[in-house]
Amino acid sequence: MTTRAITAVAAAVFAIVALCSGLATTLMVGGGGPANALCATTSSTPAGAAPPGPPQPGGVGSIGRWNGEQVANAAAIIVVGQTLQVPARGWVIAMATAMQESQLINLRSGPDDSIGLFQQRPSQGWGSPAQLHDPHYAATTFYRKLTAVDGWQAMPLTEAAQKVQVSAYPNAYAKWEPDATDLVGALSGITTGLGVCTVAVSGQGWTQPVHATVGSGFRTTDRPGHDGVDLIVGKGAPVYAASAGTVSRMRCNAVDMRTGRDWGCDRDGDPDLTAGCGWYVDIDHAGGIVTRYCHLMVQPYVHVGQHVDAGEVLGISGSSGHSSGPHLHFEVHLGDHTEATAIDPVPFMASVGAPLDQSKR
Known part of the structure; x- marks a missing residue:
């Protein structure tokens, strides 16, 4: 030209x-x-x-x-x-x-x-x-x-x-x-959208981990062992740290249930054949609170020991691990990450000024 x-x-x-x-x-x-x-x-x-x-x-x-x-x-x-x-x-x-x-x-x-x-x-x-x-x-x-x-x-x-x-x-x-x-x-003539955007952070220092609606809820009748909520979003959406804290875990957890071998996280999981959280991140926050972010599409962008701020991008949404389709599985724990410490993220996030969207539930 x-x-x-x-x-x-x-x-x-x-x-x-x-x-x-x-x-x-x-x-x-x-x-x-x-x-x-x-x-x-x-x-x-x-x-x-x-x-x-x-x-x-x-x-x-x-x-x-x-x-x-x-x-x-x-x-x-x-x-x-x-x-x-x-x-x-x-x-x-x-x-x-x-x-x-x-x-x-x-x-x-x-x-x-x-x-x-x-x-x-x-x-x-x-x-x-x-x-x-x-x-x-x-x-x-x-x-x-x-x-x-x-x-x-x-x-x-x-x-x-x-x-x-x-x-x-x-x-x-x-x-x-x-x-x-x-x-x-x-x-x-554009003045916005050229760089990083701003993120809404509540007065208590929390924000939504992904801009999506709640699908499967916390410990429902048909999924009593579901220790978080599924936020329905397509592949590639930014996943944000819900609050400031320190990355305590970042790993791939995807197992082929037929063989017990590693399934791998750089591909989609399967709801019947794969166990595990896929690519995931845990963050330790003030007050003994822990959040977890599962099924990321690629290796997270953060590392263990790294400080992150509320709204900082941890990775992108996907469908790795035990997953039937793209979404973010989000957990909140009061104390160490165990089944006994898990709480329902919906009322918790509402209490810290960053309510999750339940419009499609």
Whole structure:
């Protein structure tokens, strides 16, 4: 795509409304973990919205430190992301990656046989030199690999970018996140959904572990040994620490009941063939309270001994272990994690100002 063509397309980039899914946003939570709750986006053109302004004669004008050529390439990255219906957070990840790899300049060549905005390599199967020098093609291949990464929206920018790029300098992308966020915002008109979202944390310091409704309840008549509640949510949703605490356990627990052997947690479990919690995390909280989060899709993002804040992302929802479908099994214990200490999470979470949604029960 030529600069002239990119400029024409860039003029058609409309403001997009970015909405945080789930709880209303009231309090920013910090934390040293991989990420906090990320915004999901829906594409629509609000009433009265206008394009970000026509390009100046002779090409796109400069924005801040970025000249017309760089801004045109940035516009191409956004347009491709919009066309592929990638959430706006993905545009920021792509933009920061291109800033690090090429300074948003469509390079003819680089180290080894790397080419273009993302310094992709023909020898690594990214495409031909001619294809990779086309910003539209290069951005498309980046987005396709990014969105194929399980849980990419729940990862910090540098981790998500590295999953795609496999760079020798995996931590280099993070420094570009502020610049990428500003440039995406300037070109698209979006002001939310570009970075981490805020999470509603109650005055007692608690939040919902996942934005979902309660399915199977605590120790029901048909499941008297069910020591928690099942929160029904699809695969890949961020799972949050319900309150601040210390990770006391993180492991895979999935056993093939036919053989007694390890079933594995990096695949779906089975309600009849698999026993165990799958990938799970336990957190010790103040006052002797313990919470457990089961059936995560991939290895959790936290480690034993790590402090987490309320709303910090622990991992992503899935269906590992003894599971009939994607959901989060959530437990609350008063004391050590045993059957005797389990309590019903529904009244407990209501008592700490973070009630679970029971609308579909």
